[in-house]
Amino acid sequence: MIQAIASMGKAASLDCWATEVRKISLSMSWPGISVDDRLTFRGDALELLTEFLLKSCPNHIRHGITDYTIVPLRDDYGVDATGRNVNNDSVVIQCKFRKNPLDLISYSDLARTFTSGVLSYGLDKDKNKNLWLVTTANDANRNAHKEFGRRLHVLGRSHLKSQVDGNITFWTDFLASVQKVVS
Numbered sequence: 001m002i003q004a005i006a007s008m009g010k011a012a013s014l015d016c017w018a019t020e021v022r023k024i025s026l027s028m029s030w031p032g033i034s035v036d037d038r039l040t041f042r043g044d045a046l047e048l049l050t051e052f053l054l055k056s057c058p059n060h061i062r063h064g065i066t067d068y069t070i071v072p073l074r075d076d077y078g079v080d081a082t083g084r085n086v087n088n089d090s091v092v093i094q095c096k097f098r099k100n101p102l103d104l105i106s107y108s109d110l111a112r113t114f115t116s117g118v119l120s121y122g123l124d125k126d127k128n129k130n131l132w133l134v135t136t137a138n139d140a141n142r143n144a145h146k147e148f149g150r151r152l153h154v155l156g157r158s159h160l161k162s163q164v165d166g167n168i169t170f171w172t173d174f175l176a177s178v179q180k181v182v183s
Contacts, residue, residue, distance in 0.1 A: 012164075012165075012166065012167075012168065012171040013161065013164065013165040013166065014136065014157065014160050014161045014164050014165060015161075015165075017049070017164075018097070018099070018136050021041070021042055021045040021046075021097070022042065022099055024041070025038040025039070025041045025042050026038065028041065039097075042097040043095060043096070043097050045097065046095045046096070046097040046134070046135075046136065047070075047080050047081070047095045048177075048178060048181070049174065050080075050081070050093065050095050050134045051068060051070065051081065052173075052174045052177055053160075053163060053164070053170075053174075054068055054083070054093075054134075055068050056170070056173070059086065060086075061086060062155070062159065063155055063159070063163070064085065064086045065083035065084065065085060065091070065093075066083060066084045066088075067082075067083050067084045068081055068082075068083040069081060069082050069083065075120070077112060077116040077120070078094060078109075078112030078113040078114075078115070078116040078117075079092045079093070079094065079113055079116045079117055079120070079121060080093055080094055080095045081093040081095075082117075082121050085129060085130070085153075089124070089127045089128075089129075089130055090121065090122060090123055090124065090127075090130060091123075091129070091130045091131070091132050091153075092113055092114070092116070092117035092121055092123055092130070092131060092132065093132040093133075093134060094109070094110065094113040094131075094132070094133050094134070095134045095135070096109065096133065096134075096135040096136075096137065097135070097136050098135060098136050098137035099136075100137075101136065101137050101138045101157045102137070102138060103137055104137055104138065104139055104140060104141040104144075105133055105135055105137055105139070105140040105141065105144065106140075106141055106143070106144065107140075107141060107143040107144040107147055107148075109144075110131065110133060110140060110144050110148065110152070111147075113131060113133075114131050114148065114151070117130075117131065125151070127151070128150045128151065129150065129151065129152075129153035130151055130153075131148055131151045131152050131153065132153045132154075132155065133152065133153070133154045133155065133156075134155045134160070135154070135155070135156055135157070136157055136160070137156060137157060138156050138157050138158070139154055139156045140152060140154055
C-alpha cells in the first residue's frame with residue numbers, strides 16, 4: 001500500500017487510499033481469516049490515518065486535538081481514542097470506514113461510543129462537540145444528528161478530502177509514520 005500511494009504523487013487522495021485499503025483487505029486470503037478480520041483491517045487503517053491527521057494539526061479549529069490517546073483494543077467498547085478539543089474539553093473519537101460514502105453512520109454505532117465515553121472516560125454529556133466521528137462516509141444519519149445534536153462533531157469524507165487530497169507533505173509524512181509502525 002505504501003508504495004502504491006507514494007507513487008501517486010499529486011494524485012494521492014482519500015479515495016486512492018481507501019481503494020488501496022479495501023484492495024489489501026480483500027487480498028487477505030490466508031486460512032482462518034474472516035470477513036470481520038478484513039473489515040477490522042479497514043477500520044484500523046482509518047484509525048491510523050485519523051491519529052496522524054489529528055495529531056499533526058493540534059490547533060486546527062475544525063479538527064484540532066491535544067492529548068490524543070488510543071484506547072487499547074481490550075477496552076474498546078465503541079471509543080477508538082480520546083483527547084481534548086481546542087476548547088480543552090474532553091472528547092471521544094470513533095472511526096468508521098465505509099466503502100460507500102452514502103452508507104451513513106447509524107445512531108446505534110454512535111450510541112455505543114457516547115455511552116462508553118460517559119461511563120468509562122468521564123465524557124461530559126452536556127458539552128458541545130465532544131462526540132467525534134471520523135468517517136470515510138459522508139456523514140452520520142439523521143437519527144444520530146437528532147439524538148446527539150450539538151454534541152456530535154463529524155469529520156466526514158468531504159472534510160477529510162479537503163485536508164489530504166493532493167497534500168503531498170501529508171501523505172509523505174503519514175506513510176513514513178506507518179512504515180515506522182510496520183518496521
